[in-house]
Amino acid sequence: MSLKSYSRARAVHVMLVYTGGCxxxxxxxxxxxxxxxYDIEQYKIFLTWNPREADVLVVTGPVTRxxxxxxxAIYEAIPEPKAVIAAGACALMGGVYKNINGDIPSExxxxxxxxxxxxxxxxxGCAVRPEDVLAGxxxxxxxxxxxx
Amino acid sequence: MEEDNKITDETPxxxxxxxxxxxxxxxxxxxxxxxxxxxxxxxxVKDAEITVGVNxxxxxxxxxGLPVEKANSLTEKIxxxxxxxxxxxxxxxxxxxxxxxxPERAQxxxxxxxxxxxxxxxxxxxxxxxxxxxxxxxxxxxxxxRETVMELLRMIGGNRVQYGVPIIGGIRxxxxxxxxxxxxITEGMNYIEEKITNFAERFISDSMIxxxxxGVGILTKEDAIRLSATGxxxxxxxxxxxxxxxxxxYDPFEFDVIxxxxxxVKSQLLxxxxxxxxxxxxxRQAVKHLPEGPITNRSWEMQDxxxxxxxxEVPRGKLYHSYYLDEGRVRNVIVRTPSITNxxxxxxxxxGNHITDAQLAVVQCDPCFTCTDxxxxxxQL
Numbered sequence: 337m338s339l340k341s342y343s344r345a346r347a348v349h350v351m352l353v354y355t356g357g358c359x360x361x362x363x364x365x366x367x368x369x370x371x372x373x374y375d376i377e378q379y380k381i382f383l384t385w386n387p388r389e390a391d392v393l394v395v396t397g398p399v400t401r402x403x404x405x406x407x408x409a410i411y412e413a414i415p416e417p418k419a420v421i422a423a424g425a426c427a428l429m430g431g432v433y434k435n436i437n438g439d440i441p442s443e444x445x446x447x448x449x450x451x452x453x454x455x456x457x458x459x460x461g462c463a464v465r466p467e468d469v470l471a472g473x474x475x476x477x478x479x480x481x482x483x484x
Numbered sequence: 485m486e487e488d489n490k491i492t493d494e495t496p497x498x499x500x501x502x503x504x505x506x507x508x509x510x511x512x513x514x515x516x517x518x519x520x521x522x523x524x525x526x527x528x529v530k531d532a533e534i535t536v537g538v539n540x541x542x543x544x545x546x547x548x549g550l551p552v553e554k555a556n557s558l559t560e561k562i563x564x565x566x567x568x569x570x571x572x573x574x575x576x577x578x579x580x581x582x583x584x585x586x587p588e589r590a591q592x593x594x595x596x597x598x599x600x601x602x603x604x605x606x607x608x609x610x611x612x613x614x615x616x617x618x619x620x621x622x623x624x625x626x627x628x629x630r631e632t633v634m635e636l637l638r639m640i641g642g643n644r645v646q647y648g649v650p651i652i653g654g655i656r657x658x659x660x661x662x663x664x665x666x667x668x669i670t671e672g673m674n675y676i677e678e679k680i681t682n683f684a685e686r687f688i689s690d691s692m693i694x695x696x697x698x699g700v701g702i703l704t705k706e707d708a709i710r711l712s713a714t715g716x717x718x719x720x721x722x723x724x725x726x727x728x729x730x731x732x733x734y735d736p737f738e739f740d741v742i743x744x745x746x747x748x749v750k751s752q753l754l755x756x757x758x759x760x761x762x763x764x765x766x767x768r769q770a771v772k773h774l775p776e777g778p779i780t781n782r783s784w785e786m787q788d789x790x791x792x793x794x795x796x797e798v799p800r801g802k803l804y805h806s807y808y809l810d811e812g813r814v815r816n817v818i819v820r821t822p823s824i825t826n827x828x829x830x831x832x833x834x835x836g837n838h839i840t841d842a843q844l845a846v847v848q849c850d851p852c853f854t855c856t857d858x859x860x861x862x863x864q865l
Contacts, residue, residue: 353510354517356539359854360564360645362515363608371627402538403517406510432561433541444542463564463645 357397368466417483654780711828715801
């Protein structure tokens with residue numbers, strides 16, 4: 337392990353972007369990172385709200401029309417190397433809001449997330465379980481640590 | 485900013501420049517996407533404007549024309565915090581329209597779910613409020629206590645966030661409570677009551693917190709009524725309104741309507757703390773007197789109905805659902821969530837405060853902007 341990845345592994349900053357889901361995944365992720373029960377900080381993963389400080393971007397929600405451009409801007413603002421985790425059924429396939437099997441697909445939804453920005457790890461669930469978020473964050477770590 | 489230091493007769497004595505501070509839609513101070521514009525003079529907020537609409541998903545549009553059972557489970561996806569309230573109210577509209585009788589045991593279990601949801605919603609509010617205040621220790625403690633409620637909800641409903649318990653005519657079979665589950669609920673309530681009482685004592689006796697939140701973000705009784713505030717936000721200003729006293733589901737239970745008089749952040753926080761204790765009281769009564777019998781009445785028949793509406797009291801205030809049924813399909817869905825009527829109160833509470841208190845003034849009204857983004861039409865009268 338190089339010195340760079342050694343130091344990176346000790347300060348991983350996660351930014352949460354919420355693009356218009358139902359708030360359920362959002363609170364579960366904040367809960368998972370902050371609350372004393374799951375406590376992702378013991379793995380040296382911290383929550384931040386500043387994209388220029390972040391390493392990992394966690395995206396929830398089906399990307400509504402108004403959130404598409406801000407999401408791209410936030411993705412651009414994160415310095416390399418970076419990893420993106422899409423969390424929740426809405427972020428993975430548009431969820432119930434996209435109306436995939438309906439007669440008319442919804443015009444309000446630009447998602448899923450991988451049509452807007454590249455996604456590295458996917459966390460399923462409606463709403464995501466905190467254990468799964470932990471697993472997803474750990475799965476995205478090699479992208480950061482092995483990058484030159 | 486341009487400043488002119490020459491004082492002449494024409495220039496006013498104090499030249500104040502109004503600055504606009506826009507926050508959002510994605511901002512570090514706001515977890516949910518919404519947009520606040522603060523108009524600031526000398527670091528005092530003179531006017532505030534909250535714009536929603538960023539996360540409009542058009543749930544009503546997707547619900548249009550779906551079978552009523554599917555549409556009911558879709559209402560749950562409107563909000564992840566008060567999901568049970570939405571599905572309960574939507575089911576109640578169908579039951580009211582079709583004249584379905586609900587077994588008493590199912591009503592009790594629905595009330596238990598709703599009050600558990602009130603517990604976790606209010607604890608989330610208090611944890612978030614303490615985080616905004618800068619008191620992380622209390623915030624972490626409340627998140628830890630909240631986990632007990634989340635585990636109870638997972639035990640009953642099968643999921644931590646969206647449980648989908650009510651169906652037309654009763655509740656889902658998986659939410660049936662047996663003796664072991666009732667025992668666990670009782671133990672959980674004892675634990676939460678002890679911890680919340682402990683928290684409340686320390687919170688009230690902490691002079692630093694009290695001096696920080698007393699007199700901040702004041703919302704008077706007249707303003708709250710004029711701006712159509714609902715729920716705990718209204719009760720914190722001294723108006724004794726609680727729809728639960730009118731709902732027939734809550735008739736068997738004794739509870740007090742909590743009010744506070746001042747209308748500042750202190751009152752808003754204390755109303756929620758005391759409502760947690762009242763919710764524990766209701767759950768205890770429901771567990772103690774849970775009647776025997778069936779949990780689902782499956783003898784209802786589908787028919788065409790006129791427009792039916794239903795109001796219930798949810799953790800944030802008054803929730804309204806209405807639709808009519810046409811050949812088993814849902815038509816003309818209207819949802820009005822409590823946060824949309826509280827927006828006026830949030831804007832008003834910001835005015836006159838220092839800019840650092842503006843976020844506190846918004847958070848004190850317990851906003852849920854996911855609920856809020858509904859299709860609305862503003863008519864100028």
